[in-house]
Amino acid sequence: MTRLLVTGASGLLGANLALLAQNLGYEVLGWTNSRPLVDAPFTTRAVDFGNPQDLALAFEAAEPDALINCAAQANVDAAEKQPEHAFRVNAEAAGELAKLAGSASVPMIHISTDAVFDGTKGDYKETDTPNPLNTYAQSKLAGEHAVAQANPEAAIARVVFYGWSLTGTRSLAEFFYNNLTAGKPVNGFTDMFFSPLYAAHLAEALLEMLQKRLSGIYHVYAPESLSKYDFGVRLAQEFGLDASLIRPISALDSDLPTRRSLNLSMNTDKLQAALGKPLPSQTEGLRALHADLDSGLRQKLLSFTH
Numbered sequence: 340m341t342r343l344l345v346t347g348a349s350g351l352l353g354a355n356l357a358l359l360a361q362n363l364g365y366e367v368l369g370w371t372n373s374r375p376l377v378d379a380p381f382t383t384r385a386v387d388f389g390n391p392q393d394l395a396l397a398f399e400a401a402e403p404d405a406l407i408n409c410a411a412q413a414n415v416d417a418a419e420k421q422p423e424h425a426f427r428v429n430a431e432a433a434g435e436l437a438k439l440a441g442s443a444s445v446p447m448i449h450i451s452t453d454a455v456f457d458g459t460k461g462d463y464k465e466t467d468t469p470n471p472l473n474t475y476a477q478s479k480l481a482g483e484h485a486v487a488q489a490n491p492e493a494a495i496a497r498v499v500f501y502g503w504s505l506t507g508t509r510s511l512a513e514f515f516y517n518n519l520t521a522g523k524p525v526n527g528f529t530d531m532f533f534s535p536l537y538a539a540h541l542a543e544a545l546l547e548m549l550q551k552r553l554s555g556i557y558h559v560y561a562p563e564s565l566s567k568y569d570f571g572v573r574l575a576q577e578f579g580l581d582a583s584l585i586r587p588i589s590a591l592d593s594d595l596p597t598r599r600s601l602n603l604s605m606n607t608d609k610l611q612a613a614l615g616k617p618l619p620s621q622t623e624g625l626r627a628l629h630a631d632l633d634s635g636l637r638q639k640l641l642s643f644t645h
């Protein structure tokens with residue numbers, strides 16, 4: 340049985356990944372930070388990436404066969420206010436973890452972001468030059484460099500995703516679902532494009548990447564991109580909700596506190612070739628999101644912190 344260390348296990352991706360891996364027969368050790376998981380079906384431990392010594396001791400104690408680093412300061416506005424903390428968690432700690440994994444010959448995937456690009460071009464390939472626009476994105480790019488330098492065998496997965504979270508409010512899908520089911524009008528950006536995967540589909544792709552021992556940068560996205568407005572409309576259609584509650588607006592006319600990239604449509608050819616199959620479409624992702632709501636996944640994740 341593979342002993343898989345998932346950092347950020349109280350986060351949107353980490354919780355979904357840990358649960359899926361557990362269900363697939365992995366022995367999962369989930370690291371959290373400020374939010375303990377009271378009822379998770381896998382072993383957990385609180386490890387603060389602010390403390391390099393704790394990180395090293397916890398890694399030694401974990402004795403993992405494989406590692407997926409989902410932990411991050413992933414709140415874009417908070418990162419802008421506390422850049423040192425963002426660089427510590429997203430860059431320095433990621434590099435330290437990569438070094439520890441490399442020294443122990445533990446295969447590792449480090450999670451990065453589409454936001455390393457400035458969003459002026461779209462259809463971004465792994466070979467395109469990043470140009471991050473805000474502190475969060477700069478710290479994530481620094482994390483990529485730290486990981487690649489410390490451990491050239493590690494894989495770096497640039498991602499964007501949606502799903503059901505422990506708080507019930509973390510993802511864009513939950514934003515649309517929660518508001519539309521309550522009959523509340525919301526804004527949807529017509530000029531902000533992305534290529535999101537459903538979290539469980541992303542988790543499956545990451546586990547396949549581990550099995551294939553991929554290293555270097557990979558774009559792990561849905562093969563089609565869409566605007567955030569269109570995503571909301573497609574979600575409304577999937578769940579039988581009122582799409583007319585979504586107001587189409589330009590992101591340029593909104594009062595977002597932190598500068599964000601507009602066209603983050605991504606090219607996934609490299610990963611699809613490596614995996615030898617297509618990544619799931621938007622329709623497949625939204626259907627799986629719906630099926631997982633019906634099968635009780637959302638309630639299960641919510642129960643982890645209550």
Ligand SMILES: NC(=O)c1ccc[n+]([C@@H]2O[C@H](COP(=O)([O-])OP(=O)(O)OC[C@H]3O[C@@H](n4cnc5c(N)ncnc54)[C@H](OP(=O)(O)O)[C@@H]3O)[C@@H](O)[C@H]2O)c1
Nearest residue numbers: 347349350351352372373374387388410411413452499500
């Ligand atoms: N959400 C997206 O669509 C998106 C898009 C692009 C890239 N990403 C990347 O995907 C990864 C996962 O994102 P997510 O949305 O799942 O994030 P999230 O929901 O905000 O969760 C972040 C996780 O990191 C942990 N963490 C935060 N500070 C920490 C610290 N000082 N020490 C140890 N752990 C710490 C959190 O622990 P506690 O909650 O217990 O404090 C939590 O488990 C991140 O690398 C993020 O940059 C996300």
